[in-house]
Amino acid sequence: MAVSIVSLLIYLLLKRCTDFPQVELGFGLSYISFFVASVLGKDPLAPLLDQSLPVPDRVAKIAGSPLAQSTACLYISGIR
Structure with a gap:
């Protein structure tokens, strides 16, 4: 908030x-798309909190996730 x-x-x-x-x-106003995805139980940024992986692997895991890609596209389209 x-x-x-x-x-x-x-x-x-x-x-x-x-x-x-x-x-x-x-x-x-577009950052809400990440909150909505996490409320639905599909957190696109959840691998960032995984302490067992090094940071570059966390970022690579997020970049390869279709959920994170679609949420990022929705975020970018809201900026326009």
């Missing part, structure tokens, strides 16, 4: 200082 509030406050500042405040608004 705090991320949304901070994001929207930054949006108000960027609205006055830049020509593309909607990009920041998209970042702030």
